[in-house]
Amino acid sequence: MTILSPSLLSEQIERVVREEWGRILAIMVKTLGDFQLAEDCTQEALISAMSHWQRNGLPRSPAAWLLQVARRKAIDRLRRDRSFKSKKAELSYLYDLENADEESDEKSVIPDERLEMIFICCHSALAEKSRIALTLRSLGGLSTEQIASAFLDTVEAMQRRIIRAKRKISGAGIAYKIPEAEDLPDRISSVLRTLYLIFNEGYSASVGSDLTRVDLSDEAIRLTRIAAKLMPEECEVQGLLALMLLHDSSRTSRVEHDGTLIALEYQNRSQWNNDRIDEGTALLQACLPKGRSGPYQIQAAISGVHAHAADWDSTDWPQIVELYSVLLRFEASSVVRLNQAVAMSMAGKSEHALHVLNGLDDMDGYTTFHLARAEVWIN
Amino acid sequence: MQFICLIYSNPAIEPAHGTPEFNTMMQGYNAFTKHVRDTDKFVVGDQLHGAETATTVCVRDGKTETMDGPFMETKEVLGGYYLLECADLDDAIRTAAMIPTAKFGRIEVRPIVAMNN
Numbered sequence: 001m002t003i004l005s006p007s008l009l010s011e012q013i014e015r016v017v018r019e020e021w022g023r024i025l026a027i028m029v030k031t032l033g034d035f036q037l038a039e040d041c042t043q044e045a046l047i048s049a050m051s052h053w054q055r056n057g058l059p060r061s062p063a064a065w066l067l068q069v070a071r072r073k074a075i076d077r078l079r080r081d082r083s084f085k086s087k088k089a090e091l092s093y094l095y096d097l098e099n100a101d102e103e104s105d106e107k108s109v110i111p112d113e114r115l116e117m118i119f120i121c122c123h124s125a126l127a128e129k130s131r132i133a134l135t136l137r138s139l140g141g142l143s144t145e146q147i148a149s150a151f152l153d154t155v156e157a158m159q160r161r162i163i164r165a166k167r168k169i170s171g172a173g174i175a176y177k178i179p180e181a182e183d184l185p186d187r188i189s190s191v192l193r194t195l196y197l198i199f200n201e202g203y204s205a206s207v208g209s210d211l212t213r214v215d216l217s218d219e220a221i222r223l224t225r226i227a228a229k230l231m232p233e234e235c236e237v238q239g240l241l242a243l244m245l246l247h248d249s250s251r252t253s254r255v256e257h258d259g260t261l262i263a264l265e266y267q268n269r270s271q272w273n274n275d276r277i278d279e280g281t282a283l284l285q286a287c288l289p290k291g292r293s294g295p296y297q298i299q300a301a302i303s304g305v306h307a308h309a310a311d312w313d314s315t316d317w318p319q320i321v322e323l324y325s326v327l328l329r330f331e332a333s334s335v336v337r338l339n340q341a342v343a344m345s346m347a348g349k350s351e352h353a354l355h356v357l358n359g360l361d362d363m364d365g366y367t368t369f370h371l372a373r374a375e376v377w378i379n
Numbered sequence: 380m381q382f383i384c385l386i387y388s389n390p391a392i393e394p395a396h397g398t399p400e401f402n403t404m405m406q407g408y409n410a411f412t413k414h415v416r417d418t419d420k421f422v423v424g425d426q427l428h429g430a431e432t433a434t435t436v437c438v439r440d441g442k443t444e445t446m447d448g449p450f451m452e453t454k455e456v457l458g459g460y461y462l463l464e465c466a467d468l469d470d471a472i473r474t475a476a477m478i479p480t481a482k483f484g485r486i487e488v489r490p491i492v493a494m495n496n
Contacts, residue, residue: 173380173490175467183469
């Protein structure tokens with residue numbers, strides 16, 4: 001055990017807690033079959049960990065330590081509460097685990113049960129905002145206060161939302177398991193949508209600079225990395241991670257100091273984050289050839305073409321037009337058509353572009369639509 | 380666990396009795412009922428008479444009061460229900476989506492509280 005300065009130790013504890021919270025909570029929910037009880041026990045274990053570790057330093061395996069304490073807290077609670085007759089099976093299972101723990105090494109492998117947790121938190125039976133809040137709380141380990149401030153909501157309102165969501169999970173019959181094959185596509189798309197909403201929330205919130213707010217884009221990337229690791233065969237999960245990384249690569253060059261957004265055309269491309277671009281590109285190169293494309297992979301591919309272009313004019317516009325055609329097969333929206341028209345015009349196909357634009361009657365109220373039309377006229 | 384599927388729709392847009400569309404819908408209901416029976420999901424299910432036959436009852440100060448009509452006046456009215464035994468919410472959602480009215484109306488899925496007597 002190394003002796004660290006108190007502030008460095010606090011920092012380290014905070015990091016461990018953020019990393020391990022979701023994993024421990026997922027195991028506890030699975031063991032106890034009760035979201036609220038699991039969270040209460042995990043929370044109590046964390047509080048003892050904080051004071052214990054501050055005094056004695058970090059143990060060899062903080063996760064194993066936390067899990068063991070959380071299980072003991074659960075045993076205490078179940079034993080104390082006589083109304084927990086229905087939890088007898090869970091209690092005896094916990095005793096078994098407790099006895100097994102004494103024999104096994106501290107470094108024993110802790111199973112990763114977070115995939116079930118991801119599917120529960122992002123279930124489409126929950127309201128979209130509840131999905132986001134619950135994912136950030138349960139999987140990301142953010143506090144209710146942090147989530148409330150990220151969404152400019154009151155702590156009380158956010159607390160109510162999270163409690164309501166947990167009640168719905170236990171009451172509505174949402175099972176703690178990986179969805180059946182026939183439900184999987186819908187359930188995955190609900191997970192991806194939730195993660196992407198978190199990312200976009202961070203993206204729009206990064207205008208203006210409140211340093212105390214959690215960076216939701218970073219958090220979304222962290223959570224999507226977990227999802228991508230747990231579902232390596234799901235191309236759209238990999239595609240979403242690629243999209244986030246490629247999109248995020250231009251984070252510092254897309255806003256002026258005063259918060260004004262800079263259009264892609266005028267961004268300083270030398271400031272783009274090459275690590276992000278390389279990682280996103282590698283992910284895409286691994287999943288696209290599998291031939292199971294979807295809207296996230298295609299959007300990532302479009303971002304990728306932009307990321308690899310030296311400037312706006314030398315961008316591979318015909319390729320982008322092509323990719324938008326594929327995207328339209330998944331998502332036939334006016335916004336996608338509009339973007340495709342701009343790309344057509346850049347590719348020298350202004351007449352095609354005008355033809356597409358003239359068909360977009362429903363976009364009349366949008367400024368970008370008229371700007372695009374004007375630009376195509378000029379070309 | 381048991382789930383009740385409450386079937387709501389707007390009578391104005393429902394297929395009218397005697398039309399081919401109505402017959403198709405009824406065939407769909409027969410097929411659905413057979414499916415949930417065959418898969419041991421069926422507990423009970425019924426069609427209700429129209430909302431115009433509804434009477435709402437309450438007791439205030441020991442006196443029974445009645446009101447002509449459903450408790451809530453909405454365009455979409457409760458027209459029937461199924462009580463089903465399903466593995467979990469996903470199973471219930473998947474099954475409810477097969478109810479013919481889901482295509483133009485809505486199915487509200489609610490779990491039944493299990494009493495430990």
